[in-house]
Amino acid sequence: MKSRVSMRDIAREANVSVMTVSLALRNSPRVKQQTGERVRAVAKQMGFTPDPALRALISYRNLKSTQKFRGSIAYINNTPEPNLTQTSPLHSQIFSGATERGESLGYMIREFWMHEEGLKSQRASQILLSRGIQGLVLGPQTRAHSEIEMDWQHFSVVQLGFSLEAPRFHLIFTDIFAVVARIFQELANYGYRRIGLVLQKDQDERVQNRYSGAYLAMQNKLPKRLKRIPVFSESQAKEKIGLWYDKYKPDAIIGGPELFQHLQAVRELKTPEDIGYACPFYLKRVEGMAHADGRQDEVGRKSMEILSSLIERNERGIPDSRIIHLLEPSWTPGSTLRRVGSPVSLAS
Incomplete structure (x- = not known):
């Protein structure tokens, strides 16, 4: 029996957030007309029909309770580029999920750019306090070993990603180790035997070497007769990737689109x-x-749920010991792979 098409399926197909799909299907004025029409066309093409039981439940909940405004949250953009929640696919997807979940919890979230000309850490803290900000979501940093200075004792805080080295807050992000392990397993299932990993400069360091760590761990599960291929990093100079390929002859590659x-x-x-x-x-x-x-988008939602609980418990400042929440990735096959042989058995 064919499974019901979900709003998440439509979001993937239309390259928008789940929240945008939800709003578009309700003809919300918050979605641009062109985007709304495109999303509804994709939904129709995919055969989407609303779940009547779910719709009834949502309507009942809306009638029974209306979430009151509980406070304001700042999404901290500590990069040289302003408006990342609008221009960066990573930040915009996180921000979309955070906004959706924040609204349901009664919180309003806005981006705050830390690199405004003349803005110092103490002044940033004062501005946030004057705006009634209770909690901070620290967006992923663009550089490894990043640090942010602020009067943290005034705020409940969660961080996204591993690139913020100090201070250390409760952390939510995708399980990068599981990402590479899952892809490696899928490639082995297709019969690929010489799997290579190529990374952009600094990319592995920003996640505390989880890309290369998972790759090496999965290589150790290969049958001993198969060759192990070292990681190619752009720090070796992009021009050398051809020589790396000639030497190791990978039959499949895990890596970013630009380098590949x-x-x-x-x-x-x-x-x-x-x-x-x-x-x-x-x-x-x-x-x-x-x-x-x-x-x-789910990283964004979870960040708001955790931050909301910290605010409710009045837990502010730098925690004595942090909790790390990692979300398991999903896998989508595609035409960039083909079956090349019998599945490769990996050691458990």
């Missing part, structure tokens, strides 16, 4: 005929790309 496309160009490789490919940090939809979905 460069390899395709310099060695004239086609997917999936010449080489298989899967992306471990899928943010912007590319038709047919096999990928792991880090569920960034």
Whole structure:
């Protein structure tokens, strides 16, 4: 029996957030007309029909209770680029999920840019307090070993990602180790035997080497007769990726689109005929790309749930010991892979 098409399915197909799908299907004025029409067209094409039982339950809940406004949250953008929640696929997906869940909990969330000209840490704290901000969501940092200074004792705080080195707050993010492990397993199921990992400069360091750590752990599960391929990092210079390919002859690659496309160009490789490919940090939809979905909108939702509980318990400042919440990724096959042989058995 074919499973019911969900709003998450429509969101993936239309390359928008689940919240945007929900609003578009209700003809909300908060969604641009062009976007709304496109989302509704995708929903119709996919055969989406609302679940009557779920709709009745939502209506009942809305009648029984209306969530009162409980406070304001700031999404901290500590990068040189302003308006990341609008321009960056990573930040916009997280922010969309956080906004959706925040509204249901009674919180309003707004982006706060830490690199405004002349803005110092003490002044930033004063501005946030003057705006009645109770909690902070620290967005992912663009550099490894980042630090942020602020008068933390006034705020409940959660951080997203591993690149913030100090201070250390309760953390929510995608399980990067599980991302690579899942892709490696899927490639082995397709019969790929020489699986390589290519990374952008600084990318592995920003997640405390979870990409390479998972890759090496999965390599150790391969049958001993199969060759182990070292990680290629862009710090070795992008021009050397062709030499790396010539030496190790991977039959499938895990890595970011830019570096992989460069390899395709310099060695004239086609997917999936010449080489298989899967992306471990899928943010912007590319038709047919096999990928792991880090569920960034869900990261945003969970961040608001945890932050709300901290505010309710009046837990502010830097925690004595932090809790790390990791979300399991999902897997989507694509036309960048093909079955090349019998599945490779990995040691348990």
